[in-house]
Amino acid sequence: KNEVEQSPQNLTAQEGEFITINCSYSVGISALHWLQQHPGGGIVSLFMLSSGKKKHGRLIATINIQEKHSSLHITASHPRDSAVYICAVSKTSYDKVIFGPGTSLSVIP
Amino acid sequence: GAVVSQHPSWVICKSGTSVKIECRSLDFQATTMFWYRQFPKQSLMLMATSNEGSKATYEQGVEKDKFLINHASLTLSTLTVTSAHPEDSSFYICSACCDTGQPQHFGDGTRLSIL
Numbered sequence: 641k642n643e644v645e646q647s648p649q650n651l652t653a654q655e656g657e658f659i660t661i662n663c664s665y666s667v668g669i670s671a672l673h674w675l676q677q678h679p680g681g682g683i684v685s686l687f688m689l690s691s692g693k694k695k696h697g698r699l700i701a702t703i704n705i706q707e708k709h710s711s712l713h714i715t716a717s718h719p720r721d722s723a724v725y726i727c728a729v730s731k732t733s734y735d736k737v738i739f740g741p742g743t744s745l746s747v748i749p
Numbered sequence: 750g751a752v753v754s755q756h757p758s759w760v761i762c763k764s765g766t767s768v769k770i771e772c773r774s775l776d777f778q779a780t781t782m783f784w785y786r787q788f789p790k791q792s793l794m795l796m797a798t799s800n801e802g803s804k805a806t807y808e809q810g811v812e813k814d815k816f817l818i819n820h821a822s823l824t825l826s827t828l829t830v831t832s833a834h835p836e837d838s839s840f841y842i843c844s845a846c847c848d849t850g851q852p853q854h855f856g857d858g859t860r861l862s863i864l
Contacts (some may be wrong), residue, residue, distance in 0.1 A: 681787075685855060
């Protein structure tokens, strides 16, 4: 069993839809990361959180430490949001990161 | 914001060639840098952790004599794939860290293709 799992694996949405990507993990952590990987491969760090909720623009990330679960929400989705979204965990913010398998999102105009 | 520059972004070379990949932190001191590898349709996997001024720590199954890591300064770490073979073809990405409480910053990655 993978230490970090994500669902769904693939997601296709119409522009404007509200999107949710889920992440569950089985190890003790102090930091959870949400990352965005574009087709060219480059990775952008979207959020790092250890509790509660963070919001940045149309993106919202939540985490429930007791349930070992996190969600990434995208409001008013846009084709430029199309990318692979990766959940990753680390014991501390400066520890090695364990990556989930990623969720491939395609937003259709 | 903080930026990590990784170079080159794309390499195609013949089998047996050694390839060096650089990872630079541009506006912060990176005491720790991580090197990851991603095979097609697979998750990113940690290869090694490098701390400035000391030897890198390699993950199980990663050959330290094949993947040479140097972290001689607080802003630069290099990964050299020695005598590369087609099975080394992969996407390599570094991340640099960091101040406590701040996220790791990732480079743009290097796509390595060995013919």
